[in-house]
Structures are given as structure tokens and as C-alpha cells.
Amino acid sequence: MQAFVLTRYGGPDAAELRAMPQPRPGPGEVLVQVHAAGLNPVDYKTRAGGLRVIQRLRFPVILGNELAGVVAACGAGVTQFRDGDRVFARMPKTSMGAFAEYAVVPEALLARIPDTLDCTTAAGMPLAGLTALQALRDELHVQPGSSIFIPGGAGGVGTFAIQIAKWLGATVTTTASPRGRALVDRLGADRVIDYTTEPFEELVYDMDGVFDLIGGETLEKSFRVLKPGSTVVSIAAIPEPMTARKDLSRGFALQALFWVASYRIRARARRAGVSYRYLFMHPSGADLATLAHLVETQRLEPIIDRVVPFTAIQEAFAYLEAGHAKGKVVVRLRDD
DSSP states (O other): OEEEEEOSSSSGGGEEEEEOOOOOOOTTEEEEEEEEEEEOHHHHHHHHTTTTTTOOOOSSEEOOSEEEEEEEEEOTTOOSOOTTOEEEEEOOTTTOOOSBSEEEEEGGGEEEOOTTOOHHHHTTSHHHHHHHHIIIIIISOOOTTOEEEESSTTSHHHHHHHHHHHHTTOEEEEEEOHHHHHHHHHHTOSEEEETTTOOGGGTOOOEEEEEESSOHHHHHHHGGGEEEEEEEEESSSOOOHHIIIIISOOOHHHHHHHHHHTHHHHHHHHHTTOEEEEOOOOOOHHHHHHHHHHHHTTSOOOOEEEEEEGGGHHHHHHHHHTTOOSSEEEEESSOO
16 A cells, blocks of 8 residues: 655655555454545654654654544454444554555544545544644633633634634634634634734733644743633643643653753743643544534534645645645545
């Protein structure tokens, strides 16, 4: 089978399309014929070696963290799916493998694709959708009447976050460029700040929570817009000890490393009277089923910026890394 394979850490030339053996499902696993796969920043960060401290890779390794396709075979003990089912998944953090014609996925990480979606659109949902759902529901505890600030709302995670926050009952403030404003307006944002001309830290205040998608100065300025005792959840800054303990199930060594690395940003949050949390989402078939239900009931619309053929995956990554995507970038391996 053809697969997009990482041969070493490095730039774009460290990964290539090549023939690889087709995997076989073991007990509790499902073999998926991949129709499409979503691209994410974590993919090129993995390629560059940015996750080496938490992810030990043995080269060559197939990249890719989310996929959609059709069940081709089931391992022993699989009861929820059968051959021919259309499914989508966020791959296990320790194995990846979505950028290939076939992939093996644990049964518990799969969900059925809604009848209203094609595989190409579904492939752009798992990682960004699960990240937004788990950050807003489980970490920020968004509920009816909450006020939430989501900087960078027109990006891959942001487009899901705006809609999920609205579904949970929040009032949503976001930032966007003039190019992205129409999109975030359509998705339901209550207030949109043009980050090219307006300093959000002077206009936003008394937020119940911030879902930071940008990091850097944006994160530090976000501490100013919160009510005392509130929380910033980031996916773009520096992991902290709870990230190692709760999200990665790792011991004292990694917790201590993250404690040191995140000390300055946690101290900045304490001075502002708020909390800081860095989230690594977890794959979950049950949570994917929740997202599928939201799609079926027309409360969630996956936003796809660009679809490219698998043979052009390097060009797709170049576009994603340039930072201009509004919504998700997806590669198509075969037609539905």
C-alpha cells in the first residue's frame, strides 16, 4: 500500500510517499480502508521532532492522526462494526498511521460517519472536533450563560470551537481577520474582533473562560480578559504538569520537566488571578459519536478549506504550514 512515511526528523524532505506493508487487525482492532485523512499542525510538529520529549518514534513510521473510510476487516472480539461500515477516527497518540491506504484502529476509537457527510468532510473532524469538545465541555465547563473568548476562531479548531460553545449555551467572542470574519459570523460568533486593527485586550473583559488557539502574546494578553478565578485552556503554548499526568499518563519526570518549562506562564496566570491549563486531547469513539450527532441534527458544520489528492500531500502541508487555512485541510486517497 502507499503511505506517507517519516524517515527521520526534519523538514518537508524528511517524509515521503512510499510502499509499505498493509497492516492486519489484531483482537479488538478494525482495518479501515482509508478514503481521506485530515492534516493538522501536530503532524508537521511531529515531523520536525517537536514532540520527541513525549513521543518515541521508530523510523520509518507512517504519519497522520485522523482518517475516514470504510471497514475492510475486523479483528477478534470486535462487536460494534462490520465490513462496509463508514467510520472515522482520531488515531492512537502512540501509533499514528492515518496517511496510508489502510490503517488499523482500536474499536473504541471509531465512530460511524453521519449519513449526511462524505468521507472527505468527515476526515477533517476528529482531531479538531475532539479538541474543541473536550476543552470546552471538560476543562472550561461551559454551560448556558457562560462567556467564552476564542482567539483565532477561523482556523481548524476554532471553527469547531465556536459552534460547540454555542451548542453548550455560551456567548462567544472571537478574533478574525477581515477575510475570516464572514465565516465566524456564519458559525454563530456573537462578537468578532478584527485582530489586524483592534487590540482585543482593550475590548474584551469579564470572560468566564478562554480557549487559546494561538499562544505567544495572544495567550499572555488573554489573562487580562478573564474574571478572577477563571481558566485559560491552551493548545498552542507550553504543557504544564497536569498535561503529563492527566493527558499523557506519564510520571514524575515528565511532570517535573513541564513544571519547569511552564513556570513563567503559570506565574503570569497566578499574578492575574486565573489558572492556566494546556490540553492534549484524547481519542474517543464515544466523543466522536457526540460530534456525529451534532452534525446529524445540524448543530455542527465541519469547515473544509482545501481538499488535495494524496499524491500532493507535500503541497497540502506547505499550505497548512503557511498559516492561511480557514477550516481544515484534507487529503483524499479514494472517492466514496
